[in-house]
Amino acid sequence: EIVAALSDALSDGPLKGRKILVTSGPTHEPIDPVRYIANRSSGSQGTAIANALRALGADVIFVTGPAEAARPDGVKIVEVETARDMHDAVMDALPVDAGVFAAAVADWRVASASDSKIKKTKGGLPVLEFAENPDILAKVSQLAKGRPGLVVGFAAETDDVVENATSKRQRKGCDWIVANDVSPETGIMGGSENAVVLISEDGAESWPRMGKAEVAKALAERIASALGAG
Amino acid sequence: EIVAALSDALSDGPLKGRKILVTSGPTHEPIDPVRYIANRSSGSQGTAIANALRALGADVIFVTGPAEAARPDGVKIVEVETARDMHDAVMDALPVDAGVFAAAVADWRVASASDSKIKKTKGGLPVLEFAENPDILAKVSQLAKGRPGLVVGFAAETDDVVENATSKRQRKGCDWIVANDVSPETGIMGGSENAVVLISEDGAESWPRMGKAEVAKALAERIASALGAG
Numbered sequence: 001e002i003v004a005a006l007s008d009a010l011s012d013g014p015l016k017g018r019k020i021l022v023t024s025g026p027t028h029e030p031i032d033p034v035r036y037i038a039n040r041s042s043g044s045q046g047t048a049i050a051n052a053l054r055a056l057g058a059d060v061i062f063v064t065g066p067a068e069a070a071r072p073d074g075v076k077i078v079e080v081e082t083a084r085d086m087h088d089a090v091m092d093a094l095p096v097d098a099g100v101f102a103a104a105v106a107d108w109r110v111a112s113a114s115d116s117k118i119k120k121t122k123g124g125l126p127v128l129e130f131a132e133n134p135d136i137l138a139k140v141s142q143l144a145k146g147r148p149g150l151v152v153g154f155a156a157e158t159d160d161v162v163e164n165a166t167s168k169r170q171r172k173g174c175d176w177i178v179a180n181d182v183s184p185e186t187g188i189m190g191g192s193e194n195a196v197v198l199i200s201e202d203g204a205e206s207w208p209r210m211g212k213a214e215v216a217k218a219l220a221e222r223i224a225s226a227l228g229a230g
Numbered sequence: 231e232i233v234a235a236l237s238d239a240l241s242d243g244p245l246k247g248r249k250i251l252v253t254s255g256p257t258h259e260p261i262d263p264v265r266y267i268a269n270r271s272s273g274s275q276g277t278a279i280a281n282a283l284r285a286l287g288a289d290v291i292f293v294t295g296p297a298e299a300a301r302p303d304g305v306k307i308v309e310v311e312t313a314r315d316m317h318d319a320v321m322d323a324l325p326v327d328a329g330v331f332a333a334a335v336a337d338w339r340v341a342s343a344s345d346s347k348i349k350k351t352k353g354g355l356p357v358l359e360f361a362e363n364p365d366i367l368a369k370v371s372q373l374a375k376g377r378p379g380l381v382v383g384f385a386a387e388t389d390d391v392v393e394n395a396t397s398k399r400q401r402k403g404c405d406w407i408v409a410n411d412v413s414p415e416t417g418i419m420g421g422s423e424n425a426v427v428l429i430s431e432d433g434a435e436s437w438p439r440m441g442k443a444e445v446a447k448a449l450a451e452r453i454a455s456a457l458g459a460g
Contacts, residue, residue, distance in 0.1 A: 028268075033388055034334070034412060035269045037261070104264070108355055117388045117412070125338055125360040132355065158263055158347045182264060182347070 013057025014224045020058045021096040021148070022050045022075075023103035023136070025067030027083045031128065032114040041104035041156075043067025045194060048216035049100055050075050056220050061096065063089045065103055083109065083133035090136055094143075098150040098223055101137045102178075109133050141173035150226050152176045152219075155199075158183040162197055162204045169199050175226075176200045178219065198222075243287025244454045250288045251326040251378070252280045252305075253333035253366070255297025257313045261358065262344040271334035271386075273297025275424060278446035279330055280305050286450050291326070293319045295333055313339065313363035320366055324373075328380040328453055331367045332408075339363050371403035380456050382406045382449075385429075388413040392427055392434045399429050405456075406430045408449065428452075 024046020026039045043064060050062045050072035060075035063086055071077050078093070080086045083105045090099075111131040118126050137153045151174040155165040158181070165179030177199040186195065195209040198219075207218065254276020256269045273294060280292045280302035290305035293316055301307050308319045313335045320329075341361040348356050367383045381404040385395040388411070395409030407429040416425065425439040428449075437448065 031267070034271075034386060035267060035336075037265060038258075038268045039265045041264075106265075117386070125362065128358060128360075130355040130358075156264060156347070 013055065015053060015056040015058035015220075015227070018058050018097045018227060019061070019095075020053050020223070021061045021063065021090065021093045021099040022046055022053065022072075023063045023086060023090060023099075023101050023105075024050070025065035025069070026104050027065040027086055027106045027133075028081050029083065029106045029109040029133075030113040031110050031126075032116065032118045034117050037106060037110070039104045039106065041065075041067065043069035044192070045154075045212045045215065046100075046102035047072050048212045049102055049219060052213070052216035052220035053100075053223065055217075056224055058220075061093045063093065063103070065105075082106075083136070087134040087136050087139070090140065094140075094148070095146045096148050097227060098152070099140055099148040100152045100219075100223070101140070101174075102154050103136075104154075104156060105136060106133055135172070137174055138172045141175075150175050150223060152178060152223070155179040156182040162199070165197065165199045166204065178215075179204075243285065245283060245286040245288035245450075245457070248288050248327040248457060249291070249325075250283050250453070251291045251293065251320065251323045251329040252276055252283065252302075253293045253316060253320060253329075253331050253335075254280070255295035255299070256334050257295040257316055257336045257363075258311050259313065259336045259339040259363075260343040261340050262346065262348045264347050267336060267340070269334045269336065271295075271297065273299035274422070275384075275442045275445065276330075276332035277302050278442045279332055279449060282443070282446035282450035283330075283453065285447075286454055288450075291323045293323065293333070295335075312336075313366070317364040317366050317369070320370065324370075324378070325376045326378050327457060328382070329370055329378045330382045330449075330453070331370070331404075332384050333366075334384075334386060335366060336363055365402070367404055368402045371405075380405050380453060382408060382453070385409040386412040392429070395427065395429045396434065408445075 025043035026041040029037045047069045050060050054060050054074050062075045063078045078089045080089050108130040111129040141151045153174040155168050155177050157164045161179050161181050165177045169177040179197045194212050194215045196207045198205045255273035256271040259267045277299045280290050284290050284304050292305045293308045310316045310319050338360040341359040371381045383404040385398050385407050387394045391409050391411045395407045399407040409427045410424050424442050424445045426437045428435045
């Protein structure tokens with residue numbers, strides 16, 4: 001009953017009645033039964049965004065890869081492993097009022113993952129052939145029917161952050177890109193802070209370096225404004 | 231003082247004064263600053279073995295990759311990421327009375343890991359070239375000088391477990407292979423139990439399926455016997 005009361009109280013925020021999808025975490029792409037390709041996304045920014053949206057009253061669906069971060073509270077959680085799993089879970093979650101695609105989705109997978117462990121043979125090295133994964137952000141952004149009113153992508157860049165992220169926004173067709181510099185010297189990937197540039201049709205807006213919870217709160221408030229709910 | 235007293239008490243076991251190296255966990259091999267190749271080893275068997283050896287009084291050095299499992303208590307811990315890091319840490323740890331190589335070391339790495347994030351380009355798929363990692367088990371087993379008195383390797387097999395593990399023992403030159411069947415249907419990889427076959431010069435001995443702590447205890451007792459300390 002306490003949980004229900006709290007849940008009702010939270011639902012009184014500016015995003016009350018709005019359904020928002022958040023993707024988070026890495027994906028894992030199998031090579032064989034024991035090996036896989038992963039990435040260093042901890043999922044902590046995605047969890048923080050889901051919590052911030054929930055705090056403003058949104059009805060959040062959280063689709064997450066195998067992330068280290070704690071899962072958000074009071075939201076619907078869908079656990080997936082590969083990019084293809086995530087694609088299917090996202091499509092199942094539509095329609096939504098807004099989609100925030102914070103997951104670090106693998107661009108490619110091993111084309112024919114082996115059912116047996118690849119053996120080490122004398123001097124023999126594996127040849128892995130890759131196939132492109134579904135581009136979830138582009139696909140949702142370009143939906144002819146049922147496109148969310150606001151689509152927010154993320155870009156983790158190591159070079160030319162604003163230029164690469166601006167080009168990504170145009171290529172994908174999303175409304176905003178939340179870009180961050182993950183070059184190893186920043187310590188951001190896997191860390192607790194984020195240095196964000198928000199790319200929209202109005203240009204590039206650099207946010208001061210702040211904790212991931214504050215980035216999440218600022219982004220959730222922007223989303224509420226954009227949905228006319230601020 | 232309590233810790234010191236406990237440590238003294240533990241050191242009174244049959245492995246008192248024996249220095250034993252245990253490797254554990256997966257290795258991570260970078261593809262670029264954000265992506266890497268991993269494997270599903272949780273490190274829980276390695277941690278259990280280190281704890282069991284410590285409980286018999288051994289002086290344990292624990293070299294571990296980025297494993298999920300809790301670290302063992304009362305042992306020296308060296309954290310590494312790649313197979314090459316692990317190789318260097320193992321060589322630094324020698325000489326030892328026995329080496330237990332429970333880590334799931336990547337056989338190969340990406341030959342020229344990229345310093346920048348590999349970009350997604352239209353239709354372009356990455357071509358990854360691989361290089362062989364150092365074979366830590368073979369190298370230690372075949373040391374002309376300073377070989378540990380007992381070298382124990384592990385084999386995670388998905389097919390023909392005894393045949394593959396017996397061949398592995400001969401190829402590497404180690405004394406024992408602890409082989410287990412990690413085919414997905416057993417649920418062993420990442421699980422809490424292990425179904426072990428111990429391969430030695432005497433042949434193959436199947437152990438009943440049991441918890442990883444019991445496997446560790448049985449193995450530690452065997453090691454104590456083999457070192458003439460049982």
